[in-house]
Amino acid sequence: MTLKLMQGNEAVAMGALAAGCRFYAGYPITPSTEIAEVLSRQLPKLGGKFIQMEDEIASMAAIIGASIGGLKSMTATSGPGFSLMQENLGYAVMTETPCVVANVQRLGPSTGQPTSASQGDVMQARWGTHGDHPIIALSPTSVPQAFDLTVTAFNFSEKYRTPVILLLDEVIGHMRERFDMPDFENVQRVERLGVNVPPEWYKPYGDSVSDVPPMANFGDGYRYHVTGLFHDPMGYPTQRLDEIEAWIQRVNRKIERNLDEIILTEADGLEGAQTVVVAYGATVRSARHAVKLARQRRHKVGLLSLLTIWPFAEAEVARLAQNCRRIVVPEMNLGQLALEVERVAGRSKVRRVNLANGEMIHPQMILEAIEAH
Amino acid sequence: MPDKNASGNASKLTDTGRIEIRLAGEGGQGMILAGIILAEAAAIYDGKNAVQTQSYGPEARGGASKAEVVIGEGQLDYPEVLNADALVALSQEACDRYASNLKRGGLLIVDAEKVTRLPVSHAVKVPVADLALQATGKAITANVVALGVLVGLTGVVSRQAIEKAVLGRAPKGTEEINRAALKAGLDSAGAELHL
Numbered sequence: 001m002t003l004k005l006m007q008g009n010e011a012v013a014m015g016a017l018a019a020g021c022r023f024y025a026g027y028p029i030t031p032s033t034e035i036a037e038v039l040s041r042q043l044p045k046l047g048g049k050f051i052q053m054e055d056e057i058a059s060m061a062a063i064i065g066a067s068i069g070g071l072k073s074m075t076a077t078s079g080p081g082f083s084l085m086q087e088n089l090g091y092a093v094m095t096e097t098p099c100v101v102a103n104v105q106r107l108g109p110s111t112g113q114p115t116s117a118s119q120g121d122v123m124q125a126r127w128g129t130h131g132d133h134p135i136i137a138l139s140p141t142s143v144p145q146a147f148d149l150t151v152t153a154f155n156f157s158e159k160y161r162t163p164v165i166l167l168l169d170e171v172i173g174h175m176r177e178r179f180d181m182p183d184f185e186n187v188q189r190v191e192r193l194g195v196n197v198p199p200e201w202y203k204p205y206g207d208s209v210s211d212v213p214p215m216a217n218f219g220d221g222y223r224y225h226v227t228g229l230f231h232d233p234m235g236y237p238t239q240r241l242d243e244i245e246a247w248i249q250r251v252n253r254k255i256e257r258n259l260d261e262i263i264l265t266e267a268d269g270l271e272g273a274q275t276v277v278v279a280y281g282a283t284v285r286s287a288r289h290a291v292k293l294a295r296q297r298r299h300k301v302g303l304l305s306l307l308t309i310w311p312f313a314e315a316e317v318a319r320l321a322q323n324c325r326r327i328v329v330p331e332m333n334l335g336q337l338a339l340e341v342e343r344v345a346g347r348s349k350v351r352r353v354n355l356a357n358g359e360m361i362h363p364q365m366i367l368e369a370i371e372a373h
Numbered sequence: 374m375p376d377k378n379a380s381g382n383a384s385k386l387t388d389t390g391r392i393e394i395r396l397a398g399e400g401g402q403g404m405i406l407a408g409i410i411l412a413e414a415a416a417i418y419d420g421k422n423a424v425q426t427q428s429y430g431p432e433a434r435g436g437a438s439k440a441e442v443v444i445g446e447g448q449l450d451y452p453e454v455l456n457a458d459a460l461v462a463l464s465q466e467a468c469d470r471y472a473s474n475l476k477r478g479g480l481l482i483v484d485a486e487k488v489t490r491l492p493v494s495h496a497v498k499v500p501v502a503d504l505a506l507q508a509t510g511k512a513i514t515a516n517v518v519a520l521g522v523l524v525g526l527t528g529v530v531s532r533q534a535i536e537k538a539v540l541g542r543a544p545k546g547t548e549e550i551n552r553a554a555l556k557a558g559l560d561s562a563g564a565e566l567h568l
Contacts, residue, residue, distance in 0.1 A: 005413045115429055175452055176425040178416035288450040292387040363451055
């Protein structure tokens with residue numbers, strides 16, 4: 001263990017190293033740049049590679065290539081760069097290439113306000129790339145959790161052969177907290193399912209028990225075709241309806257069948273709560289404060305913190321909605337995840353608390369929503 | 374607008390021993406580094422909990438920048454200052470911008486030469502930049518002098534902890550300069566207390 005005052009972005013970088021990341025390609029952008037800075041120093045010491053690319057389109061392409069080559073790979077960016085990454089993010093989904101994309105959200109749209117906090121990219125993380133696709137997005141609430149969820153992001157990406165988005169906000173990215181970092185050898189790592197058949201038998205996108213096909217690394221003698229077109233079990237483009245349908249079903253199923261493992265939440269005092277606050281990211285910190293104040297005033301309040309924001313914790317929220325009178329959803333945006341909560345719980349039950357000027361949500365704003373009639 | 378006073382006082386009820394410090398100055402003066410050092414003194418060397426946040430503009434020099442440090446005994450929920458127990462302001466702009474949620478009766482420390490308009494009736498005026506020049510010959514050590522003044526007046530972290538934290542962040546070869554700057558700040562706080 002190493003006790004440090006560590007920044008959230010640094011914790012992401014250290015978490016990536018602990019998870020086994022050995023390739024980073026990116027283009028620096030506030031407020032994510034420290035992730036690149038730390039990895040540019042640390043990766044070479046571990047035999048890894050760091051490349052500063054010409055832009056974010058190329059960065060995303062590079063980490064997909066490196067991952068197909070066998071290395072755990074990541075990039076980091078903020079809103080403007082995340083917009084540029086969307087096309088290749090879809091390519092990673094289509095080619096089922098494990099990789100991690102950290103987006104430290106700043107105030108947008110466009111260049112916006114580089115040093116201001118925001119949670120404005122929640123829907124972009126879900127639907128920024130086109131077509132029906134599953135996605136996993138994780139959102140830490142503290143520096144230690146930035147480390148842990150980065151490890152989890154790599155583990156999910158390798159296990160399910162999918163890109164995973166780490167959705168931080170400027171507060172968590174730049175904040176420094178006391179963190180007793182675990183030794184890397186004590187961190188639980190998941191490795192991708194390798195191939196145990198000879199090259200001539202290998203079907204890169206063939207049937208598999210878990211819906212996740214074993215992945216051969218380029219260069220290991222398994223020649224196969226990688227394309228963004230719908231492809232058959234051998235990886236070649238197909239127009240057969242049965243093969244297209246089978247692909248779409250399988251790729252969505254591999255996430256949907258594992259929601260119990262993928263959806264990470266923290267529950268605080270939900271039992272018997274009349275009002276429940278549903279929050280994520282830095283806003284959880286405001287919510288915890290507000291919930292404690294509300295309890296001192298004898299309100300029965302619970303807090304559900306969503307560490308996994310995509311896929312959305314539909315079952316948990318539906319259960320809450322049956323038992324509580326009101327759900328308060330604070331967000332540093334004009335209401336994005338609230339749309340999902342409203343879809344599940346019904347609009348009349350949900351009270352939104354929104355702020356989109358670059359500041360954190362003040363606990364008092366949440367307290368007022370809890371107490372409002 | 375939220376009633377910051379109400380929740381600021383209430384924050385004492387939610388986090389054990391919560392103390393909120395804000396350090397502000399011109400961009401480039403090292404106030405964010407001062408915040409990091411203060412938080413390290415509390416979290417690493419005094420064994421407390423601490424969280425440090427910051428806000429700054431896109432420019433590398435100039436403008437106003439601030440660092441915030443919240444110190445407590447256990448879990449710290451809200452990471453930013455709700456109602457500052459102490460504010461250190463090394464420039465007029467920083468004082469104007471960041472004094473708004475200084476707690477009633479909170480401690481305001483200003484650079485006596487640079488901050489002439491005060492937002493509250495009582496402030497501790499220390500010639501921080503001049504002391505830095507006298508003690509080390511380098512104006513750039515003003516942030517460490519300011520930390521000395523703050524710690525000397527408040528004891529928010531122990532003297533041993535702040536010294537270890539300053540030296541832990543001092544670039545190689547500047548240890549003595551930084552030690553001298555810290556001492557100048559601590560001494561001036563002592564003089565202030567005896568007024």
